[in-house]
Amino acid sequence: MAKYLMSVWGPDSDYELENYGYSSPEEMMSSFEATGKFNDKLQAEGYFVFADGLDAAKTATVVDGQGEKPIITDGPYAEAKEHMAGFWIIDVPDLDVALKLAAEASAACLGKVEVRPMQTGPEA
């Protein structure tokens, strides 16, 4: 089995919009429902490790503790047009399974999903 981070990306400005970037309240509710169903499926198939949504990137704080005193900076580490908006951690047999799940995840949450392997090697 191999673990992957599936992250959803979108513009930070979505958080300021009335429906968080969805085109209508109905679309938002149906996406939430689809995402919930997808999570249930992940659980049932034994692939689910953890999942959550993230608040806006501008609510982030960066801490650099490498010097004598920690330096605290307001905002995300990288200025980017798009930021991570949520993520899953899954544990699956291989990339093909992860890619299939990512396609379902993307359709459910209405966003693009990046699939990235975790460095911990396959468990025996």
Next chain:
Amino acid sequence: MTDVTEAITRVHHEEWARVVASLTKRFGDLGVAEDAAAEAFMVAVERWPLDGVPPNPGAWLTTTANRRAIDRIRRESKRDDKQKEAVALAEIQGPDEPSPDRHSAIEDDRLRLLFTCCHPALAPEARIALTLRMVGGLTVPEIANAFLVQETTMGQRITRAKNKIKAAHIPYRVPEAADLPERVSGVLAVLFLVFNEGYLSSGDHESSVRGDLTLEAIRLTRLVRALLPDDGEVAGLLALMLLIEARRTARVSATGELVRLDEQDRGSWDLDLIAEGHRLVRERLAVVADGGARPGRYQILAAINAVHTSVRDARDTDWSQIVALYDQMIRVDGSPIVRLNRAIAVAEMDGPEVALAEIDRHLGPSLDDYHAFHATRADLLRRLGRSGESRAAYDRAIELAENAAEVALLTRRRDQLGPS
């Protein structure tokens, strides 16, 4: 070439992918497999001239490569458990001895290797490079030379792809039946890109390796066909490549100018390749007539090429059949480029005016940056006697064309135009 050198070249062609595939399966690592296979062939180059070619060269190479891989992994302590386990297993079982009943398992290994190299999670140019290296056995300098990039760049591209396969756990297996058609079409796309790079190369590079790319693509497509004999699109792509390759020598003049299909010396076409291509097309037509799956892109393109190559005189070409095949093609792929090709056939059937009206009305905006669009317009305008407009279209086509032989043809055509 001595007999032994010749034998080594032939065995390299035939056995490289088998050796790499069987080692990848055993050690779970493309890098280990590639290095060990390369070392085994180096040993063969040293030893076979002295000891003679062994009776079963494939088994000899696999055994030698296995030993080399085991030695190497022993020397490097940081290998993961899976590989140590593979070493242990390899020592207990001994190397693969190809025997009749092992045949299909080994063929499966090669197919696995091909699907891994053409995995959609790899960048398209990485898929091409990796396929030529791991399945085709071309060296990194050969591949770099063929695609006009620095050797170090090509080496890094292949290394990155191998690392991604490992880190992202791209599976080493033949895809499940449900995913197979889509994944096969990805493999075929890679092979067709290799073929086209050899056939219609950009730039004026004239390297023998680049010419060899068409033959390599055909060889690999034959391999896929041997592994997946019932796939219509595999047969279609092979037929298409054979029918295009058959015309290779007639296609460029002694002065390096592209020769259009209707002006080619048909006597210099390769009749064996044409016969084989036609046989494949007929085979597919029979399957479709029997209610088999509808033909896809490659089968239709092969059928179009079969129509072109079935007459001895270009004037006898059955254009209505070609237009009908393009109509079928548009249902599979309605892209502007397919529509442009259909319009070229329409010009032969209904005259240049009808074709020109069609492409000007429907294709202008989407194909404005495509040289063949302007070359086609230039030709139609020339045939209609509209020299001034034709000249302007040739100028634009020459500006956009990348292939030197094509630029030469377009320039001569433009310079032959009468006063407007």
